[in-house]
Every structure is written in C-alpha cells, then in structure tokens.
Amino acid sequence: MFIKTIEPEEATGEVAALYAAEEASMGRVMQATQCWSARPDIIVPVESLLHQIRDGFSLGLVNFRLITFIAAQHVPSSYCSHVYFRVFAG
Structure with missing residues (x-):
C-alpha cells in the first residue's frame, strides 16, 4: 500500500503555492512536505504552523x-x- 501524494508538477491552488515557496527557499519540495499532500485539506494549516515555529525561533x-x-x-x-x-x- 502506498500513500497517494500530490507531485509538484500536479499541484494546483494553495498546494502549488506552498510547493513554490518551498522550492524558492529550499531549492526543492521536501518529501516531508509532499507527504502532507496526502491530506490536502490540512497541508496548508500544518505547514503554516511549522513555519510559525521555525520563523519565530x-x-x-x-x-x-x-x-x-x-x-x-x-x-x-x-x-x-x-x-x-x-x-x-x-
């Protein structure tokens, strides 16, 4: 069994914007981020929380x-x- 995730070239909307921002800052879309795309309904809030933690460090x-x-x-x-x-x- 495999988890279906959204590939960067398939991404649209908020997921595409999130991927683009990560590509710009990290040079790639991390697999950890892409794993969250298995739940596109929560990927943006989860990534937002992680950025709040990291950016406020x-x-x-x-x-x-x-x-x-x-x-x-x-x-x-x-x-x-x-x-x-x-x-x-x-």
Whole structure:
C-alpha cells in the first residue's frame, strides 16, 4: 500500500503555492512536505504552523536548520541529514 501524494508538477491552488515557496527557499519540495499532500485539506494549516515555529525561533533560520541537521544525524534520519547538508553545502 502506498500513500497517494500530490507531485509538484500536479499541484494546483494553495498546494502549488506552498510547493513554490518551498522550492524558492529550499531549492526543492521536501518529501516531508509532499507527504502532507496526502491530506490536502490540512497541508496548508500544518505547514503554516511549522513555519510559525521555525520563523519565530530565537536563534534565526540558519541556526534552526543547523540544529535540525544535527538532530537528524542523531535520530538517525539519512533523508533529513542529506537535505539539510545540501542546504548548507549549496
């Protein structure tokens, strides 16, 4: 069984706008974001909440991403480690 998600090239409306914003800021649509598209009725509020948490972080976005990268290595999450490494390397 597979979860049906909305591919970036298939996205319309609010999901397309959300994907475009993530593409602009991260250079890609993260798979974690795309997973939320299995529930298009809640993807926008969930992403909004995550952005409120991240954008209001007292140490700034770079440090938030660095902490996320370090946490991903300790979980371990090879996907998140790879994505955040590419953010810092690129």
